[in-house]
Amino acid sequence: MNSRISRVVMALSLAAASAAAQAIGLNEQRFEALGGRLDEPFNSMSVVESKLAVESQNPRFRSVGELSFHGSDRTCTGTWLGEDARHTYVLTAAHCVAADFRKTPGFRYVERVTMRNDAVVFHGRGLAFIPPPRRLPGSGVASDEPSESDVAVIRLPKRQLRPLTDAGRPLLDDLGDDAHDGPGQADIEFVGYGLWRVGTKEVGRTGRLWGSVPGGEVRGTRHLLSFGYDPRGETRRWFVATSGDSGGAFWQQRWGYWRVVGTASARDARFRGFEGPRMAALAHWVKGIFPDARTLSERMTVGIGSPFVSRDHAVDVSDGSVAYLVPEQENATGPTAPTSSGAAGHSVIHVIVEDELTHHRAEVRLRGQRETACGQPVRMEDDGTCGNGRTARLVVSFHPEDNPDLPRGSLVGGVEIEAVGTRDGQYRQRFPLRVRIDHLLRGEVTADRAQVLPDLMPRAPSREADPVRVALPTQADARADGTASASEGPFTRVVATVRDVLRDTDRPLVLRAYRRGAAGTSCATTTLDASTDCEGRALTGVSLQYEARDNPGLRPGLYRGRVFLEARGGPAGARLERVAVRLNIDTL
Numbered sequence: 410m411n412s413r414i415s416r417v418v419m420a421l422s423l424a425a426a427s428a429a430a431q432a433i434g435l436n437e438q439r440f441e442a443l444g445g446r447l448d449e450p451f452n453s454m455s456v457v458e459s460k461l462a463v464e465s466q467n468p469r470f471r472s473v474g475e476l477s478f479h480g481s482d483r484t485c486t487g488t489w490l491g492e493d494a495r496h497t498y499v500l501t502a503a504h505c506v507a508a509d510f511r512k513t514p515g516f517r518y519v520e521r522v523t524m525r526n527d528a529v530v531f532h533g534r535g536l537a538f539i540p541p542p543r544r545l546p547g548s549g550v551a552s553d554e555p556s557e558s559d560v561a562v563i564r565l566p567k568r569q570l571r572p573l574t575d576a577g578r579p580l581l582d583d584l585g586d587d588a589h590d591g592p593g594q595a596d597i598e599f600v601g602y603g604l605w606r607v608g609t610k611e612v613g614r615t616g617r618l619w620g621s622v623p624g625g626e627v628r629g630t631r632h633l634l635s636f637g638y639d640p641r642g643e644t645r646r647w648f649v650a651t652s653g654d655s656g657g658a659f660w661q662q663r664w665g666y667w668r669v670v671g672t673a674s675a676r677d678a679r680f681r682g683f684e685g686p687r688m689a690a691l692a693h694w695v696k697g698i699f700p701d702a703r704t705l706s707e708r709m710t711v712g713i714g715s716p717f718v719s720r721d722h723a724v725d726v727s728d729g730s731v732a733y734l735v736p737e738q739e740n741a742t743g744p745t746a747p748t749s750s751g752a753a754g755h756s757v758i759h760v761i762v763e764d765e766l767t768h769h770r771a772e773v774r775l776r777g778q779r780e781t782a783c784g785q786p787v788r789m790e791d792d793g794t795c796g797n798g799r800t801a802r803l804v805v806s807f808h809p810e811d812n813p814d815l816p817r818g819s820l821v822g823g824v825e826i827e828a829v830g831t832r833d834g835q836y837r838q839r840f841p842l843r844v845r846i847d848h849l850l851r852g853e854v855t856a857d858r859a860q861v862l863p864d865l866m867p868r869a870p871s872r873e874a875d876p877v878r879v880a881l882p883t884q885a886d887a888r889a890d891g892t893a894s895a896s897e898g899p900f901t902r903v904v905a906t907v908r909d910v911l912r913d914t915d916r917p918l919v920l921r922a923y924r925r926g927a928a929g930t931s932c933a934t935t936t937l938d939a940s941t942d943c944e945g946r947a948l949t950g951v952s953l954q955y956e957a958r959d960n961p962g963l964r965p966g967l968y969r970g971r972v973f974l975e976a977r978g979g980p981a982g983a984r985l986e987r988v989a990v991r992l993n994i995d996t997l
Contacts, residue, residue, distance in 0.1 A: 433601050433606075433654060434605070435457070436608070436642075440457060444460065445457045469660065470619075472490075473526060473657065475526065476501055477522070477523050486658075487501040487524050488656075488672075489524065489529065490562070490579065491699065491701055493701055496535070497531050497566070498563070498702070500669070501563060501672070503540075503560055504559055505561065505656050506561050516537065522563060524565075534566075538563075538698045544913075556633055556674040556685060557633050559685065579658065579669050581668060581692045581695060582705050583693070583706050594625065595624045596622060596661070597621070597634075598659075599619070600617060601650055606649075615653075633684060634685055636683050659671040665838070668705045669688050671686055692704055694913070697967060710842070711843070713846055716807070717806075721802050722802075725828075726836045729831050730799045732828075733803045736825060736827050738825050744790035747792055748788065749831070750793060753787060755786070756790060758776075758777050758789075759772055760772070760823070760844050762844055765819040766973050767818065769816065774811045775806065775807055776805065780804065781800060781801075782794065783795035816848070817849050817986060817987045818848055819846075819847055819989055825840070825841055826840055826841075827840075852988060852991070854990055854992050856955055856994050859952050859953060862988060865877050876940035876948065877947065877978035878940050880976075880977075886971065887970075889922075889937065897933060897934055898923070898935060899933070900921040900936060905919075905920055909968060910967040918955070919959040920972070922936075922953050922954075923937065924942075953972065964996075965996050967995055968994040968996070969994075971992060976988065
């Protein structure tokens with residue numbers, strides 16, 4: 410749909426937001442094919458619903474629920490993203506929480522909100538976060554496509570009456586999606602709530618309904634998905650999302666993993682189609698609001714203590730099982746041909762990684778194993794099966810003992826893996842595996858909690874003659890900015906560049922970095938570069954802290970960033986330890 414139509418669409422969605430919900434509309438011929446009668450749509454809708462309900466109850470849709478707002482008959486559709494220590498997060502459309510969302514990006518308070526489905530209920534008063542309009546490249550002018558920023562994340566108190574498990578959290582697409590890559594790609598599916606329609610007419614019944622659009626029928630831009638709809642006639646464009654579906658997620662598979670590729674924004678006034686913002690353009694913003702939101706790239710990642718476990722590719726083949734290979738590529742090597750021994754063991758994958766801070770390169774060794782139905786893992790290229798079972802999940806893991814000389818740092822890289830059918834010769838699926846090895850200490854600073862590392866060298870305690878020295882290494886996003894003093898003692902000012910999530914800009918933020926003596930000492934804090942306290946004893950720990958008084962004029966908001974510290978200790982300062990401190994400063 411063009412810009413003019415998009416503006417008509419948005420006007421419709423905002424006007425309808427306060428009216429009765431109007432959820433999925435079904436093409437007349439598809440309605441009849443599912444058992445409905447055009448002369449009695451109200452009475453026959455239950456037959457159609459029962460057939461579509463089978464799809465809408467798939468486990469991947471357990472996070473989808475109906476949103477209602479206290480004191481209003483307005484309803485929308487939302488997707489539960491997960492929770493942190495204090496809050497629950499729900500994805501929906503911006504116009505569901507603010508009719509004037511284009512004029513009030515950032516955040517706003519929302520009265521009691523309820524999200525419910527058959528599995529879960531969330532409720533409470535919270536905050537709704539809305540992204541700023543996209544700026545056109547080179548001009549700084551906001552885009553005139555309202556649907557591009559018609560998305561919101563609602564943050565509610567963590568008060569679940571019936572909690573969802575972590576396994577129910579959806580994956581957000583942050584890599585781009587098949588619908589934008591060309592026609593003939595994976596279908597897009599949708600689940601929404603509200604008043605049903607047949608063709609263009611209301612049926613008068615409400616409830617949860619599922620629809621699907623062939624990937625080749627999807628159009629759009631880097632920031633927007635557009636879907637056509639034919640109210641009558643034989644067509645593949647057989648469903649339309651309308652105002653009650655606002656905020657519902659568009660789901661699509663990539664490499665066999667279901668992820669959210671967009672959210673519903675609005676329907677064309679003449680029932681020619683509907684549209685919504687593309688998630689790949691907004692995933693970074695969502696992560697700024699809720700850092701623990703899951704993304705597709707994180708699902709396809711192996712790290713320290715977090716092995717990658719693939720889906721079971723054996724379900725894709727018509728005969729036999731699959732083996733996993735490492736095709737020829739730059740920066741990675743591994744098994745290149747299938748075997749069939751069935752003997753327990755693991756393969757070795759070699760990957761070249763780069764330190765995000767220093768850009769130095771190193772080699773990481775990973776273990777690759779394939780599950781079997783009997784629970785005994787074999788080498789990744791081994792297609793051996795166990796009895797009648799064909800289970801073939803790939804497990805890729807990092808083990809410190811395999812990498813004794815790996816330097817300290819935040820190491821990133823990647824490897825392409827290919828699943829190959831060893832009897833079904835037609836089956837091949839290649840997918841990327843990201844490697845992120847945080848071979849360092851990690852911490853977090855929040856608005857009300859400092860990061861305190863009491864002993865930077867736990868395996869090599871510092872002695873009087875070999876103190877631990879701490880520095881702020883050269884990095885683009887942080888610098889030391891002199892010494893300051895407070896009542897508790899001197900500290901080093903650290904100026905970090907953080908992302909102002911609500912305003913989509915970068916800004917400086919001042920932190921305090923200081924060292925404190927061991928418990929029982931009477932010495933005050935001292936600066937980052939000090940190695941001994943006022944009594945001449947070696948210092949071992951370091952702290953990083955946010956203080957509002959150091960940041961006058963900072964507006965309420967969410968500020969995200971990262972700072973690296975570097976510590977040396979042991980004989981002659983030979984041992985190096987790095988610390989990556991995540992900054993999650995919430996001043997709302």
